[in-house]
Amino acid sequence: MPPRTIPRLFASLAAALVLSGVFPACSNNPLPEPLQQTREDGSPWKVRYAALPEDPRSLDPQVSYDSVSRRVLEPIQECLLEYHPYKTDPFELTPCLLSGLPERSETADGRIIYRCSLKSGILFHDDACFPGGKGREVVAADVEYAFKRIADPKVECPVLSTLQDYIVGLADAFEEARKAERFDYSKPIPGFVVTGSHTFEIHLKAPYPQLLYWLAMHFTAPVAREAVEFYDGKAHDGVTRDLFRFHPVATGPFQIAEWSRNTRIRLKRNPQYRTTVFPTGGWGADQDALLKPLAGKALPFVDEVCMTIFKESIPIFLLFRQGYLDGMGVGKDAFSSLITPARSLSAKYIERGVTLHRDTEASTFFMAINMEDPVLGKNKKLRQALSAAFDAKSNLDIFFNSVPIVAEQLLPPGLAGHRKDFKNPYGYNLEKAKALLAEAGYPNGRDASGKVLELVLDTTGGSANERMMAEFDQRQFEQLGIKIKIVENPFARLLEKLDEGGFQFATGSGWGADYPDPENFFFLYYSKNVPPAGKNHSRYRNPEFDRLFEQMATMENSPEREKIALQMNNILSEDVPHILNMHRSTFALAQPWAPRVQSNPLLEGGLKYAVLEHGTREQLRSEWNGKPLWPVIVLASGVLAAALIAINARRKH
Amino acid sequence: MKMLDQIWVQNLCVVAGYSLLGTVLWYGTRSDRWRAAWKRLKADVPGMGALFVIFAYLLVGTLESLTISAESGNLTLLQKLASGVPQEKSYSAPLAKTTLSVAEPKPLKAVHLLGTDALGRDTLVQTLRATRSALWIGGLTSLIYIPLGVLLGMMAGYFRGWVDDVVQFIYSTVAAVPEILMLVAILMVLGKGLGTMAIALGITGWVGMARLIRGETLRQVERPYVAAAKAMGQSHWKILSSHLLPNVMHLVLIKFVLGFSGLVLAEAILSYLGVGVPVGTPSWGAMIDASRSELSREPLVWWNLTASSVALFILVLALNFFGDALRRAFDPKRGE
Numbered sequence: 001m002p003p004r005t006i007p008r009l010f011a012s013l014a015a016a017l018v019l020s021g022v023f024p025a026c027s028n029n030p031l032p033e034p035l036q037q038t039r040e041d042g043s044p045w046k047v048r049y050a051a052l053p054e055d056p057r058s059l060d061p062q063v064s065y066d067s068v069s070r071r072v073l074e075p076i077q078e079c080l081l082e083y084h085p086y087k088t089d090p091f092e093l094t095p096c097l098l099s100g101l102p103e104r105s106e107t108a109d110g111r112i113i114y115r116c117s118l119k120s121g122i123l124f125h126d127d128a129c130f131p132g133g134k135g136r137e138v139v140a141a142d143v144e145y146a147f148k149r150i151a152d153p154k155v156e157c158p159v160l161s162t163l164q165d166y167i168v169g170l171a172d173a174f175e176e177a178r179k180a181e182r183f184d185y186s187k188p189i190p191g192f193v194v195t196g197s198h199t200f201e202i203h204l205k206a207p208y209p210q211l212l213y214w215l216a217m218h219f220t221a222p223v224a225r226e227a228v229e230f231y232d233g234k235a236h237d238g239v240t241r242d243l244f245r246f247h248p249v250a251t252g253p254f255q256i257a258e259w260s261r262n263t264r265i266r267l268k269r270n271p272q273y274r275t276t277v278f279p280t281g282g283w284g285a286d287q288d289a290l291l292k293p294l295a296g297k298a299l300p301f302v303d304e305v306c307m308t309i310f311k312e313s314i315p316i317f318l319l320f321r322q323g324y325l326d327g328m329g330v331g332k333d334a335f336s337s338l339i340t341p342a343r344s345l346s347a348k349y350i351e352r353g354v355t356l357h358r359d360t361e362a363s364t365f366f367m368a369i370n371m372e373d374p375v376l377g378k379n380k381k382l383r384q385a386l387s388a389a390f391d392a393k394s395n396l397d398i399f400f401n402s403v404p405i406v407a408e409q410l411l412p413p414g415l416a417g418h419r420k421d422f423k424n425p426y427g428y429n430l431e432k433a434k435a436l437l438a439e440a441g442y443p444n445g446r447d448a449s450g451k452v453l454e455l456v457l458d459t460t461g462g463s464a465n466e467r468m469m470a471e472f473d474q475r476q477f478e479q480l481g482i483k484i485k486i487v488e489n490p491f492a493r494l495l496e497k498l499d500e501g502g503f504q505f506a507t508g509s510g511w512g513a514d515y516p517d518p519e520n521f522f523f524l525y526y527s528k529n530v531p532p533a534g535k536n537h538s539r540y541r542n543p544e545f546d547r548l549f550e551q552m553a554t555m556e557n558s559p560e561r562e563k564i565a566l567q568m569n570n571i572l573s574e575d576v577p578h579i580l581n582m583h584r585s586t587f588a589l590a591q592p593w594a595p596r597v598q599s600n601p602l603l604e605g606g607l608k609y610a611v612l613e614h615g616t617r618e619q620l621r622s623e624w625n626g627k628p629l630w631p632v633i634v635l636a637s638g639v640l641a642a643a644l645i646a647i648n649a650r651r652k653h
Numbered sequence: 654m655k656m657l658d659q660i661w662v663q664n665l666c667v668v669a670g671y672s673l674l675g676t677v678l679w680y681g682t683r684s685d686r687w688r689a690a691w692k693r694l695k696a697d698v699p700g701m702g703a704l705f706v707i708f709a710y711l712l713v714g715t716l717e718s719l720t721i722s723a724e725s726g727n728l729t730l731l732q733k734l735a736s737g738v739p740q741e742k743s744y745s746a747p748l749a750k751t752t753l754s755v756a757e758p759k760p761l762k763a764v765h766l767l768g769t770d771a772l773g774r775d776t777l778v779q780t781l782r783a784t785r786s787a788l789w790i791g792g793l794t795s796l797i798y799i800p801l802g803v804l805l806g807m808m809a810g811y812f813r814g815w816v817d818d819v820v821q822f823i824y825s826t827v828a829a830v831p832e833i834l835m836l837v838a839i840l841m842v843l844g845k846g847l848g849t850m851a852i853a854l855g856i857t858g859w860v861g862m863a864r865l866i867r868g869e870t871l872r873q874v875e876r877p878y879v880a881a882a883k884a885m886g887q888s889h890w891k892i893l894s895s896h897l898l899p900n901v902m903h904l905v906l907i908k909f910v911l912g913f914s915g916l917v918l919a920e921a922i923l924s925y926l927g928v929g930v931p932v933g934t935p936s937w938g939a940m941i942d943a944s945r946s947e948l949s950r951e952p953l954v955w956w957n958l959t960a961s962s963v964a965l966f967i968l969v970l971a972l973n974f975f976g977d978a979l980r981r982a983f984d985p986k987r988g989e
Contacts, residue, residue: 398771
């Protein structure tokens with residue numbers, strides 16, 4: 001062996017051994033260090049770790065509409081009203097920035113006035129846009145500014161089209177600004193009257209009780225004009241400022257501390273937050289032990305929220321398993337590992353103290369039937385037969401792991417008017433479907449001339465799952481002896497077809513509640529909402545249904561309103577302008593140190609109520625991420641063995 | 654493309670396809686070279702084994718391609734033969750007696766050798782039915798790209814000059830466009846279907862054939878028999894069709910067989926990408942695509958992927974073996 005070979009060999013060995021010792025010493029925690037280690041009083045700094053699928057598109061309260069943006073915006077931007085975190089059946093509104101629920105009155109000329117009063121002493125986040133960097137108090141003019149922004153064409157508020165129908169002067173303000181190509185913020189909107197520093201009125205053209213739900217959405221939340229003007233995206237003194245949509249300045253329990261695009265968003269507790277406290281009741285007796293000690297306490301309970309962006313779902317599951325995420329939604333990839341066939345949490349995770357939660361969204365999914373189609377539109381029995389031939393339960397079993405709920409009616413659970421005992425008279429029943437088909441003039445699927453009835457079902461296409469679902473639908477209806485031709489469309493094209501009416505019946509239709517009111521679902525079948533005016537894709541026209549809709553839409557919730565909702569449900573069930581499928585449900589997991597303390601599907605996470613046991617997390621994380629020694633031993637042995645073989649071979653050579 | 658959906662058209666296409674193949678082979682038997690090649694091929698055990706496998710696939714594909722009218726609607730012959738195999742509720746493992754669900758396992762109506770898919774269809778039957786898509790794509794595409802490639806290749810090689818320049822320019826341009834991109838673009842415009850997929854593959858697939866035939870024609874035109882034909886005053890058409898074509902046909906045959914396996918794979922890849930066969934048409938690519946989600950299920954659903962992959966693998970392997978055997982048979986020196 002050459003004299004220099006042995007020192008080299010030993011150097012390599014030493015390096016390998018050092019490396020194998022270094023690796024186990026490294027932490028596998030991919031998350032950043034907290035903004036602080038301890039609070040000012042010396043207690044641990046509490047951080048909640050969450051996952052996001054992508055960057056929020058906009059955090060401008062008058063613009064943000066997608067669920068990811070809303071999820072980030074909710075802890076930053078508070079609204080005038082908010083949903084009670086526990087009262088979900090029916091959903092209940094409570095004051096947030098307002099000191100009480102708006103007071104309603106009616107003028108002689110039929111106008112409706114809502115009088116509102118803001119809580120005093122609520123401050124905007126400390127921010128450079130304010131003099132001295134200190135947030136100022138929220139006043140009625142900030143709410144007025146928000147309403148003006150809704151009407152500003154440059155802001156492009158997505159809910160203007162709805163609100164302008166009811167708020168006096170909103171449509172005119174929009175039109176004027178559109179023509180002038182500039183919104184005049186000095187000009188008042190007649191429908192919004194500031195009556196004091198903290199009081200204001202909203203004037204409506206006609207009764208619209210749903211306004212209260214809009215006050216619980218961030219579109220109507222107060223905005224500081226200084227912030228919008230300050231964060232203009234331009235360079236000032238050599239420094240480029242953010243755009244307002246990336247730098248919200250609001251009143252919520254958290255404010256943005258760091259936003260690394262496409263990587264993570266970190267929120268920091270707002271030290272001035274005084275708006276709300278933890279509710280004092282409304283939960284079930286089984287949650288008393290967890291929630292009673294929190295009742296009436298100041299919010300939020302955690303100091304920091306770290307939202308990391310994961311484009312793929314597998315890392316979320318892996319990090320949750322290691323204890324580096326405090327909660328996760330159960331997606332398809334991890335479903336089988338987490339959920340037992342009996343739809344409970346698997347024993348391994350129960351032992352860890354993880355809890356499983358089932359969330360049912362206020363949504364309904366269905367197939368739209370085109371009532372203008374000459375075959376389906378004019379033949380009610382045929383539509384009923386199709387509805388009775390569709391086995392929604394099997395669909396959910398096969399494609400959704402049996403998690404969602406079979407839809408028996410248009411209104412999802414939790415909404416006023418939803419009847420738990422309501423059964424779709426044309427729910428799955430194949431024998432009944434065949435009989436109805438015969439009554440419809442197609443015995444065994446053939447018309448009088450013996451020709452097989454052929455229908456076209458438009459679906460979204462592309463993925464294997466969508467294709468399989470389309471085949472499932474096809475198979476369901478073809479059990480009747482008819483022929484179903486599937487037309488696969490990209491999603492955007494399917495939406496176009498639904499708007500244009502160029503379809504017989506189509507999958508992929510559904511509606512998620514903007515607010516928990518039956519009007520927000522029944523409007524899908526109101527004849528004045530046939531496209532392009534609205535979303536009545538089925539082109540359903542029924543004067544009786546319209547009359548009931550107009551009557552119900554402006555009523556406050558009451559037994560009489562529920563009665564009307566039931567009548568409307570009955571009409572839709574009998575006319576079958578759609579084939580009902582499901583109300584979407586999902587499973588979510590919470591770590592033992594971060595138990596779920598709110599259960600309202602209309603909240604986007606409810607982070608201000610989130611709790612955390614710092615000590616338990618640290619202890620369990622360390623247990624779950626123990627560093628085994630065997631890889632080191634295996635690696636070192638391998639290197640040693642290889643070296644010995646090499647030396648031996650060299651000597652022989 | 655709607656015409657291709659008609660049953661009688663499809664049945665006619667099958668008969669026409671076999672007639673064409675028979676004609677080519679009959680035409681070949683008149684050539685001494687083909688007869689000698691056949692003699693050598695018969696002695697080639699792997700080649701004959703591969704041919705046997707191909708015949709088996711052809712038989713299955715033909716059974717699935719011929720449609721008959723039945724009481725319950727139109728059925729293919731294969732569907733008719735498999736009509737005794739019941740459809741289950743959803744997944745079941747090979748030879749299992751209950752459905753895959755552990756929560757609510759339901760007894761199966763029958764035992765399924767290779768299990769069932771998400772919709773409860775017998776995997777073996779689905780795999781066999783998918784043979785049709787592969788063979789149709791291979792056959793229809795060959796009908797498009799072979800005449801196109803042979804015609805342009807021979808013209809370029811025979812006439813040379815500006816004809817050669819134009820043909821070369823066209824195929825260089827076509828070859829410069831990324832094939833998968835072009836295929837997806839054509840399919841997005843024409844829509845999904847076996848016919849449109851064959852057109853898309855035919856438009857993009859003739860370049861290789863044209864290049865090959867051009868090269869061979871360039872070689873052949875230097876031979877004395879072409880000079881003799883010219884000296885005898887025979888027309889260009891006569892020389893091309895009667896003298897040059899028979900002398901390049903063996904290459905066409907080899908390229909056809911080897912290209913067929915590529916087309917079978919292309920069908921699977923396009924279906925995997927979601928731009929392949931329409932909903933309801935069994936295809937190995939679609940089965941492989943569906944298995945992406947099946948592999949993350951618990952318990953694991955492996956049989957659909959295995960069945961479709963094995964079926965695809967065996968056909969492609971057999972085609973490649975047979976293609977190599979043909980090459981050896983026609984060109985024994987190079988083969989050795």
